[in-house]
Amino acid sequence: MLFWQCVLLTASIVTYTHPVLAQQIANGTSRQLSLQQTAANQVELSHQILNLNDIQSPLKSATSLLRTPRQQNSVPELSLALTPVMLVTDVKVNTTNKGIEVILVTPNSQKLFVSGRTEGNSYIAEIKNAQLQLAGGNFRQEKPAAGIANVIVAPVDGNTLRLTVTGETAVPVVELFDSQTEGLVFGVTPSATTAQQPTPSQQTKPENQPEIELEVTAPPDTDYRVPDTTTGTRTLTPNRDIPQTVQVVPRAVIEDQADKRVGDVLRNLGIGQNSEPSRLGESVIIRGFDVEASNSLRDGLRDNLTSFIGTPFQNDLANIERIEVLKGPASVLYGNGSPGGVYNLVTKQPLSTPYYSIEGNVGSYSLYKSSIDFTGPLTSDKKLLYRFNADYENSGSYINNVYAERTFFAPVITWQPSRDTKLTVSGEYLNSRQAELSPLGLPAIGTILPNPNGKIPPNTYVGDPTQDREKVTVGRAGYRFEHNFSDRWSLYNSFSYAFVERPYTTNVTPTSLEADNRTVDRFEQIWGPTSVSNLSQDTHVVGKFKTGFLEHQLLIGVDWYQRIVSPFSFIIRTFPTIDIYNPVYGQIPGDILGGRKDKERIDDLGIYFQDQLAIAPNLKLVLGGRGDFEEQKILTFDPSSITAQSNSAFSPRLGIVYQPIPPVSLYASYSRSFDQVLGTDVNNNPFEPTRGTQYEVGVKTDLLDNKLSATLALYQLTQSNIVTTDPNDPTYGIQVGEQRSRGVELFFTGELAPGWNIIAAYNYTDGRVIRDNTFKVGSLLTNTPENSASLWTTYIIPKGKLQGFGGGLGVFYFGDRQGDLTNTYTLPSYVRTDAALYYRHNQFQAALNFQNLFDVLYYQGAYNFNRVFRGEPFEVEATLKWQL
Incomplete structure (x- = not known):
């Protein structure tokens, strides 16, 4: 494995220091990338450097896409430090004859750093200098094509995005393209329908390298972790950047428990109720104080209909994606309400x-x-x-x-x-x-x-x-x-x-x-x-x-x-x-x-x-x-x-x-x-x-x-x-x-x-x-x-x-x-x-x-x-x- 890392690193340095080779690649019309490697090893190199299809990878699992922007006479680490954070303003998923393409809409995709890996049957790409600007929060799409379970785009922190593409039975093959008009394009082909994966006979297994077995993970709608919210700041912000407790119960929990009321959902946060558990009004206790429906928001707007005296009723959960709870005083963003x-x-x-x-x-x-x-x-x-x-x-x-x-x-x-x-x-x-x-x-x-x-x-x-x-x-x-x-x-x-x-x-x-x-x-x-x-x-x-x-x-x-x-x-x-x-x-x-x-x-x-x-x-x-x-x-x-x-x-x-x-x-x-x-x-x-x-x-x-x-x-x-x-x-x-x-x-x-x-x-x-x-x-x-x-x-x-x-x-x-x-x-x-x-x-x-x-x-x-x-x-x- 060390040998192959050295080969790839050497190729990267040669490209940066060889002006003829760099110019030939810079003038190329195709900027497609494809590199196959194990999830245990990741090597970053410039997408202007090599035609990676010519490299015989010894690895048998998924495609990993690794890019840095073009920087003459510099190394990728320095390029990353100098590159500004780019804004991803939209995410699109289109159907192709091979599968789907995932487009991260951004004004300059050439300045994005991408590193990839696989986990189970998921391909994961991290873009280390990008911010997601979607009002609805994370992007998620279920079953965009046969063989693809879901596509998720979500922030890891304030300067990093993560794209996750999960296959239904095996990890998909992913190829990376730049679109001059739209942004960064990931071409995704379900493994069950492609012949691009190397066969075992074409691969050289490193000594003592264990076989990689692709597992079918839990269904695509079972994510319990929601990394960022809008309730804590009114802007899409990673939870760990919010200086106050924000807890989220996603749709996966609601469906797994067959919850029917807000009180049922909030029980997962150790939050109790102060009234009868019938399907009527909603009133809960947070940090010792009554949080009645006057503290209820709907997509960030005040919505306290259920607090009207004599007219209690339960919100229906059929169209609720998740419930976010901001604990403690929230008047700075939402006005009048309980301190809970x-x-x-x-x-x-x-x-x-x-x-x-x-x-x-x-x-x-x-x-x-x-x-x-x-x-x-x-x-x-x-x-x-x-x-x-x-x-x-x-x-x-x-x-x-x-x-x-x-x-x-x-x-x-x-x-x-x-x-x-x-x-x-x-x-x-x-x-x-x-x-x-x-x-x-x-x-x-x-x-x-x-x-x-x-x-x-x-x-x-x-x-x-x-x-x-x-x-x-x-x-x-x-x-x-x-x-x-x-x-x-x-x-x-x-x-x-x-x-x-x-x-x-x-x-x-x-x-x-x-x-x-x-x-x-x-x-x-x-x-x-x-x-x-x-x-x-x-x-x-x-x-x-x-x-x-x-x-x-x-x-x-x-x-x-x-x-x-x-x-x-x-x-x-x-x-x-x-x-x-x-x-x-x-x-x-x-x-x-x-x-x-x-x-x-x-x-x-x-x-x-x-x-x-x-x-x-x-x-x-x-x-x-x-x-x-x-x-x-x-x-x-x-x-x-x-x-x-x-x-x-x-x-x-x-x-x-x-x-x-x-x-x-x-x-x-x-x-x-x-x-x-x-x-x-x-x-x-x-x-x-x-x-x-x-x-x-x-x-x-x-x-x-x-x-x-x-x-x-x-x-x-x-x-x-x-x-x-x-x-x-x-x-x-x-x-x-x-x-x-x-x-x-x-x-x-x-x-x-x-x-x-x-x-x-x-x-x-x-x-x-x-x-x-x-x-x-x-x-x-x-x-x-x-x-x-x-x-x-x-x-x-x-x-x-x-x-x-x-x-x-x-x-x-x-x-x-x-x-x-x-x-x-x-x-x-x-x-x-x-x-x-x-x-x-x-x-x-x-x-x-x-x-x-x-x-x-x-x-x-x-x-x-x-x-x-x-x-x-x-x-x-x-x-x-x-x-x-």
Whole structure:
């Protein structure tokens, strides 16, 4: 092997120093490269140097493409140091008579350095002086041609891209070309259909060199590691360059676990819920603080429809590509919200190669579900693309008399008239019909606390099925426009309109448990027709430039959010009590107690900036700030009765990242948030926004040749200006409350070996009341375990007679949690075990998912002082999927 390395290195030096040979190659019309070598050996040489087809390689595996720019009388290492970073503005995949060609669109492909290797059945090329500028994040295309499983282009770090082409049965043959009009072109030929691979008889095996066996790795859609995100900075940034915790759960995990709700997905991050695990509202606890739907983003825009009182519903996951979670204050980028963080639902986007998927599910409690996912080009030039996701679900529940029926579809169209301009228009429609309006839960006495009457059956329904009816229609429509003025300046404009329509609705709600510990008091709410609408708009400019030795990536933007609820009306009337041990339904409602009718409106204007500075290649700084101007009004349809409040707030952010070696990032950050509070104190002074302040330090690293990522974070997060009871007048509030959360978090995600994926998290959280006029100082925060952990891992057999068979195992632990801020009762700890069996062969997939495998009775959340919510019992779900 040393002999061949010396031959190639000598040829490289001769070419650089021999002017005649260099001139002959420079004048050549073909600049095709092809070099075959083992993955264990890589030698860089100039693509102007040799006709590599004339070199007899002793190696039998895949093609490796190695290039440096033309530099007379210099060596490749020096050329790399002097070459500027090039921008890759687009990725195209076209069909050829041999297979496909992958085009990295860039203005000067001759200045790109490419080194290649193979792993399993994948060809991997790293471009060491390039940055990817795609608004949607990484590029990924499934099954672009027969014999090719997928094509992925993603950043490795701020100055390196990685192209991965995976063959279905063997590593493909890859040839490299320069296109004067488009960029760098990789010609890909599936190994099963080509004769270009050398045969064993044509190869000379080095002494003691082991045979190379190409393995079929896990299916192409099973990547658990997402190396870069947009949620942490609003720009596509490698996760290890973000000085704050960002965790991502990709589509592969959602499908492997057969998740149906946001709470199911976030459980993989050790994040718990504080309400009933029915398919209704979404509310989770991050770092000790409630993160309701007001902290929900959709493709980077605020989307808090599910937080509307009286209209809870679950987001459908059919068109969700991944969920990104930014932990800690996020107001600098996204405005008003909880200090715990935000979660961003990133939707599926159109692909340039046709892909079709049909899926059917059946499961426990009369679950029937079907879905489709179609995508591809609408025109021959592939400038107009589409994607269409749809599903239908009909299911019951472990809770008696609870059911749900949902219909959902989401079309997306992308038009790209040129490589610098792209417009994506999307829409969604959800129709949900269910028996339960809001999570009801069960009394703490008789579930987690003793009751002389015995345990309350956990499937008891305390509402009234003859009265409870809920129907919700949800719609979304929006667009995203992107334009590159140059290689360094880009404009992004996004808009979203979303609405919820709910007709006349009734709901019976429990209030308290009487002294006999079996009679539950109830009332009935009758909701009038209600409409909720959200308008979200964001416009920002991203520019890259230098000032002296500093490299800047500047972000300047403005966003606007409006929320209107009109009308918001309901009446409350008495309703007969119920014996929780012997419920009788269908009773006659009583007298009207009161009601409400008004119109609500919120307007929020934000102006923000951010500068990502590279002080040195291994030292980065993030500076940011945002000014918010928010106004909230409540009109009671009486012109003389208007409640209005305006607030403004400035939210800063500062972070630093130091990389002692490329795979390791040490970081520290400071950030603040604000949350609007409506109301006045005893002196009629409007309440100030609550403020969140966080200090965080940590380390991020990429292991196993960038296949596995890990993050360790330590933080202190404080929320101040919390409204608590005024000791001088209990009918008013005063903003002196303060709560603090301190913790340690550990997170792993990625691939341990071919076909073996893992996502795991551990959270230690010490959340307490540190100042209050009502609750005792030192009281633990509700629904916040001191320790929580999650582990989910899957393995698909990569070769042999059992190829395609596999399984998954998940263990989720949540420690003891307090049911209220007075700490009067504790939700006990629990361990839930999930499992799955898989079979995947070509276009066919089958799965059997088991949730709560050992049927553990546990309570995952509490609400107010008298309601706790049981977790799901044992459930099984079967899935069949066909994709083309």
